[in-house]
Amino acid sequence: MEASLRSCSVKNPSYGFTRNSLFSNARLHSLSSSRIEFVASPDFWSAVKSASRSRALRVRGIRGVRAVLEEKKAETNQSSEGNVNQFTCVMKFGGSSLASAERMREIAELICSFPEERPVIVLSAMGKTTNKLLLAGEKAVSCGVSNAAEIEELCFIKELHLRTAEELGVDPSVISAHLEQLEQLLKGIAMMKELTLRTTDYLVSFGECMSTRIFAAYLNKIGVKAHQYDAFEIGFITTDEFTNADILEATYPAVAKRLNSDWVKDPAIPIVTGFLGKSWKSCAITTLGRGGSDLTATTIGKALGLKEIQVWKDVDGVLTCDPTIYPCAEPVPYLTFDEAAELAYFGAQVLHPQSMRPAREADIPVRVKNSYNAKAPGTLITRTRDMSKAILTSIVLKRNVTMLDIVSTRMLGQFGFLAKVFSIFEDLGISVDVVATSEVSISLTLDPSKLWSRELIQQELDHVVEELEKIAVVNLLQGRSIISLIGNVQHSSLILEKAFHVLRTNGVNVQMISQGASKVNISLIVNDSEAEQCVRALHQSFFESSDLFELIDGSTNGSASSLH
Numbered sequence: 125m126e127a128s129l130r131s132c133s134v135k136n137p138s139y140g141f142t143r144n145s146l147f148s149n150a151r152l153h154s155l156s157s158s159r160i161e162f163v164a165s166p167d168f169w170s171a172v173k174s175a176s177r178s179r180a181l182r183v184r185g186i187r188g189v190r191a192v193l194e195e196k197k198a199e200t201n202q203s204s205e206g207n208v209n210q211f212t213c214v215m216k217f218g219g220s221s222l223a224s225a226e227r228m229r230e231i232a233e234l235i236c237s238f239p240e241e242r243p244v245i246v247l248s249a250m251g252k253t254t255n256k257l258l259l260a261g262e263k264a265v266s267c268g269v270s271n272a273a274e275i276e277e278l279c280f281i282k283e284l285h286l287r288t289a290e291e292l293g294v295d296p297s298v299i300s301a302h303l304e305q306l307e308q309l310l311k312g313i314a315m316m317k318e319l320t321l322r323t324t325d326y327l328v329s330f331g332e333c334m335s336t337r338i339f340a341a342y343l344n345k346i347g348v349k350a351h352q353y354d355a356f357e358i359g360f361i362t363t364d365e366f367t368n369a370d371i372l373e374a375t376y377p378a379v380a381k382r383l384n385s386d387w388v389k390d391p392a393i394p395i396v397t398g399f400l401g402k403s404w405k406s407c408a409i410t411t412l413g414r415g416g417s418d419l420t421a422t423t424i425g426k427a428l429g430l431k432e433i434q435v436w437k438d439v440d441g442v443l444t445c446d447p448t449i450y451p452c453a454e455p456v457p458y459l460t461f462d463e464a465a466e467l468a469y470f471g472a473q474v475l476h477p478q479s480m481r482p483a484r485e486a487d488i489p490v491r492v493k494n495s496y497n498a499k500a501p502g503t504l505i506t507r508t509r510d511m512s513k514a515i516l517t518s519i520v521l522k523r524n525v526t527m528l529d530i531v532s533t534r535m536l537g538q539f540g541f542l543a544k545v546f547s548i549f550e551d552l553g554i555s556v557d558v559v560a561t562s563e564v565s566i567s568l569t570l571d572p573s574k575l576w577s578r579e580l581i582q583q584e585l586d587h588v589v590e591e592l593e594k595i596a597v598v599n600l601l602q603g604r605s606i607i608s609l610i611g612n613v614q615h616s617s618l619i620l621e622k623a624f625h626v627l628r629t630n631g632v633n634v635q636m637i638s639q640g641a642s643k644v645n646i647s648l649i650v651n652d653s654e655a656e657q658c659v660r661a662l663h664q665s666f667f668e669s670s671d672l673f674e675l676i677d678g679s680t681n682g683s684a685s686s687l688h
């Protein structure tokens with residue numbers, strides 16, 4: 125076992141050290157009368173940390189002597205708990221990379237093509253399995269117990285997973301218990317005629333539980349030793365907001381300890397379920413919100429202190445806009461964590477909105493790559509990047525947004541208006557996306573899916589308006605879109621000048637505008653019906669013509685594609 129070197133100096137050197145005073149799970153490295161150096165097992169360091177906040181330790185066998193442990197940096201990779209790290213990177217593969225046996229074979233080859241890496245692998249469910257499971261759950265509520273086994277989506281999922289196992293030459297018994305339990309669960313839902321959020325999470329967990337079992341079995345079959353892990357069994361502790369749970373801090377040391385110590389006992393590539401966790405209160409399975417496997421990957425990256433987090437998608441990295449809106453979108457080579465977080469939060473499906481947080485906290489680069497085109501450089505996301513030539517990075521569209529215009533019924537100079545408005549949103553548990561204010565009025569937008577999990581239903585909206593009307597005149601406007609211009613807000617005047625020119629020539633009236641405190645995002649609110657046309661026109665203007673480059677540095681040599 126490789127281990128880290130720690131040094132330990134004695135505060136009262138007159139006592140000295142002997143070989144006998146060594147800790148049972150530390151190996152002697154060097155010894156003098158006042159200083160001892162040893163190689164410690166991963167467990168040792170966490171025991172020390174939990175035993176003493178000051179990191180001072182009473183050395184066993186020498187009464188009265190206090191030793192101060194110092195960490196010797198940079199000897200080896202360290203996990204979040206100071207454990208020795210056995211792994212170099214995390215590689216996450218989404219549903220689009222795992223849609224069939226053929227794709228799984230290619231992913232196995234891809235992993236093996238990096239023999240210098242010791243990766244942790246995070247997998248999503250195969251293809252569109254999560255959507256199918258959700259649909260199966262909805263159908264089960266009203267189909268009757270006797271019809272539950274025949275639900276089309278259940279049959280599809282069974283067939284896909286059994287066929288994949290067969291085509292990969294894997295024993296179907298690795299998933300047969302799960303398929304059986306899934307059918308039982310759907311019958312249970314049919315019997316109860318009810319699908320709670322907690323049951324929804326249990327239901328969708330079958331997707332990741334099965335994809336990881338098939339893939340780990342396949343790697344073992346081709347001679348690559350792998351070990352399947354359910355995230356909810358290895359320390360992914362979450363809040364109990366079912367369908368949109370948040371990772372709790374306790375996750376980091378727990379996951380590091382489990383993965384590292386298992387590797388020490390029996391080295392094998394960990395194949396971990398993305399998207400899933402365990403509620404700290406109820407101990408039930410939770411999910412991290414749609415696309416949550418990205419967050420699983422960055423959490424593991426931080427827990428293990430890895431050098432890189434890779435998320436493998438079906439596109440050549442983060443693109444200048446959603447390719448389904450405009451196929452001419454181009455890859456963005458570099459992004460900061462802030463840019464990527466804004467982009468994800470404001471609707472770019474390519475990354476989970478919370479996934480940048482652990483990577484940013486631990487300062488670990490995230491690389492977005494294409495599993496269909498591994499040679500493409502992808503997008504590298506880091507804390508900082510050269511912004512000297514950056515103007516606009518990406519254009520993001522969030523549809524189906526509700527906008528509220530709130531005008532105070534009191535006089536100008538009335539203080540506390542903003543506080544009152546926001547306390548109403550807080551009380552109702554509603555998240556606000558974009559805000560623009562004056563002293564007596566506020567325009568804001570509400571997240572369409574209220575944290576990704578459920579629709580802001582009309583009843584809830586009526587309730588918001590009712591509460592706000594106690595202090596203001598309220599105008600509710602539905603069917604709006606947020607177009608977010610992610611980029612270098614140092615050039616905000618230039619970006620706005622160009623954007624408004626484009627929108628004016630396309631006959632579009634902007635209904636609200638806001639520049640975020642993060643200084644990487646300008647948001648424009650337009651009608652849903654005009655939004656896609658706006659994105660295409662903005663893309664053409666910002667990324668496909670060279671006049672912007674000329675405007676920024678007066679040069680005529682630049683190309684538009686160097687501007688992000």
Ligand SMILES: Nc1ncnc2c1ncn2[C@@H]1O[C@H](COP(=O)(O)OP(=O)(O)O)[C@@H](O)[C@H]1O
Nearest residue numbers: 218219220437438439442443445446472473474
């Ligand atoms: N700005 C963007 N850059 C790249 N992809 C985007 C962007 N906006 C939306 N997408 C969509 O995100 C998809 C990739 O994300 P996702 O489906 O979650 O991948 P996976 O399932 O592999 O994790 C792409 O196929 C693309 O259609």
Ligand SMILES: N[C@@H](CC(=O)OP(=O)(O)O)C(=O)O
Nearest residue numbers: 218219248254414415416417
């Ligand atoms: N399977 C889950 C989690 C996930 O991250 O999926 P993907 O990586 O395919 O976006 C979902 O569909 O939401």
